[in-house]
Amino acid sequence: MKRALAKINRYFRSNYEVLIAMILFIAIFISGLEFSKAIIYMLEFIVIMEVVKMISDFIKKEKLRLRFIIDLFIIFLIRDVIIQASHPKMDYVDIVFLLIVIFIFFIFRIMSIKYSPGIHKIDNISEKSDE
Numbered sequence: 001m002k003r004a005l006a007k008i009n010r011y012f013r014s015n016y017e018v019l020i021a022m023i024l025f026i027a028i029f030i031s032g033l034e035f036s037k038a039i040i041y042m043l044e045f046i047v048i049m050e051v052v053k054m055i056s057d058f059i060k061k062e063k064l065r066l067r068f069i070i071d072l073f074i075i076f077l078i079r080d081v082i083i084q085a086s087h088p089k090m091d092y093v094d095i096v097f098l099l100i101v102i103f104i105f106f107i108f109r110i111m112s113i114k115y116s117p118g119i120h121k122i123d124n125i126s127e128k129s130d131e
Helices: 002-014 016-031 035-061 066-086 092-114 117-130
Strands: none
Touching (some): 002 016, 066 092
16 A cells, blocks of 8 residues: 555656646636636636746847747637637637637747747758768
8 A cells, every 4th residue: 555655656746747737627626617717717827827938038038939929829819719619609710710820820830940040050060060
């Protein structure tokens, strides 16, 4: 029994996200809050965290990373899709439009990572070393 409890304790020490998710789930269950509302609130919290991260990064480095802005918009649009989908009278055209916009932002995010100035420097160095 002690060995099993030690394994569980080690698992939660290395995977604390699971413990946090369990605590949040239990809190949502006990509070009686609708699950879709809880997800919307969590996504709003993530949007606020991304804004704070973006501002903090701007203050420290005096640069505004495109990745943070795109992530912020993607999370905000996902939140809007969940809100639209949870309404009794769903407007499928709006949901499809939002999903298309999210897809476009994902393409922008991939391009912002692929064509980042820092990445090109690494690629050029590796190409020179191959010669």
